[in-house]
Amino acid sequence: MSTLFAPAHSAFEESPEVLEASARALAGERLDRAAAEALYYGASLHTLARLAHAMxxxxxxxxxxxYVGDRNINYSNVCVCACRFCAFFRAPGEEGGYVITREEMARKIDETLKLGGTQILLQGGHHPDLPLEWYEDLLRWMRATWPSLHIHAFSPPEIFFWSRKFNLPVAEVLRRLQAAGLDSVPGGGAEILSTxxxxxxxxxxxxxxxxxxxxEEAHKLGMKTTATMMxxxxxxxRHRLDHLFAVREVQDRTHGFTAFIPWTFQPAHTRIHVQPLPAPAYLRLLAVSRLVLDNVPNIQASWVTMGPQIAQLALFYGANDFGSLMIEENVVAAAGVSFRMSRADIHKTIRAAGFTPVQRTMDYRPVEPQPEV
Structure with missing residues (x-):
């Protein structure tokens, strides 16, 4: 099946299934799997934009x-997973592997705060030799040194890896990290939620x-998280729809996801050899995400992978958030994609689309306006 799903009918001759699903979406009804399939596989891009923007x-x-002012600090690139889509990791003992020093971390955090950032997104590989106490000590040091900093750190694969490695329940690992200073968990490592x-x-x-x-365990502890899809x-x-419905099911129980962030795989320098999906395929999935995830309040555009112009267009395909200032990003850059935007660029792009830019925290509270630098 084509990933673009060029419909057989024009925008004015939608199939009965698409027309019925569209009417349900416009009425604010929850979409079931059949309706989601009708729209994702059969609706025109213009129809999806109209429905998603209305929602x-x-x-x-x-x-x-x-948007949020943050920096993505990769504390280590040493990883035993060897994921075929990753161009960033280094195997244990391989040249180029590193673990960040406290001095380097402090420099990066201080710079982030000076630029008006409020949050650090902290992620790394599945390092085989760092004890859980290393991560706890890091969090305690960050919390003591920068009390107002929001620490949005690690990912479900990292946390599950530590659970197995240290023979601890996932809930216990999360409790220990939370006690040490962890505020929230990013949705990294989701890729496609299909085993x-x-x-x-x-x-x-x-x-x-x-x-x-x-x-779900993080939500039970009162932590907010995000969900992603690569x-x-x-x-x-069909796996993409599986992913959306899986997120929606957990959200129905916990209400812990603050946002959903989809982006397209960047294949350069990886071991998966495919052509990058074009912008229409990204916008189609983004719009369907907004329609299916009726219980996730925010949908983020991904300027980091798609560039500012497509991210701006995404604001009319269901996205209400421009993601991150992303003062630093290494993983996508390792795959050969290197879009960069300053706060002034983000503000200009949002205003050109007819909206007012507002910097926010991870849980979507507004923060004081920052200089447009």
């Missing part, structure tokens, strides 16, 4: 677009069910 306006009628697909592209990582289980590698379109 975005129902959820967020105010004419603003939010079938993960067995192909990341066989040494946690399963889809284990990823979701970590998030698509366009070796999955089928």
């Amino acid at each position: 975005r306006l129902r959820l967020h009628p105010e004419p603003i677009v939010t 079938e697909v993960r067995a192909q592209v990341s066989p040494n990582k946690c399963t889809a069910e284990e990823w979701l289980g970590v998030m 698509f366009g590698h070796e999955e089928e379109p």
Whole structure:
């Protein structure tokens, strides 16, 4: 099946299934799997934009677009997973592997705060030799040194890896990290939430069910998290819908996801050889995400992978958030994609789309305006 799903009918001759699903979406009804399939596989891109933007306006009628001021610090690139889609990791003992020093971490955090950032996104590989106490000590030091800093750190695969490595329940690992200073958990490592697909592209990582289980445990502890999807590698379109419905099911129980962030796989320098998906495929999935995830309040555009112009267009395909200032990003850059935007660039792009930019925290509270540098 084509990933673009060029419909057989024009926008004015939608199939009965698409027309029925569209009417349900416009009425604010929850979409079941059949309706989601009708729209994702059969609706025109214009129809999806109309439906997703209407839903975005129902959820967020105010004419603003939010973003967070943060920096993605990769504390280590040493990893035993060897995921086929990753161009960033180094195997244990391989040249170029590192573990960040406290001095380097402090420099990066101080710079982030000076630039008006409020949050550090902290992620690394599955390092085989660092004890859990290393991560706890790091969090305690960050919390003591920068008390106001929001620490949005690690990912379900990292947390599940530590659970197995140290023979501790996932909930206990999360409790220890939370006690040390962890505020929230990013949605990294989701890729596609299909164990079938993960067995192909990341066989040494946690399963889809284990990823979701970590998030549910975090939500039980009162932590907010995000959910992501990296698509366009070796999955089928049905797996993408599986992913969306899996996130929605957990959210129905926990209400812990603050946002959903999809982006397209960047294949350069990886061991998966496919053509990158074009912008229409990204916008199609983004719009369907907004329609299916009726219980996830925010959908983020991904300028880091798609560039500022497509991210701007995404604001009319269901996205109400422009993601991150992303003062630093290494993983996507390792795959040959290096878009960069300053705060002034982000503000200009949002305003050009007819919205007001508002910097926010991880849980979507506005923060004081920052200089546009």
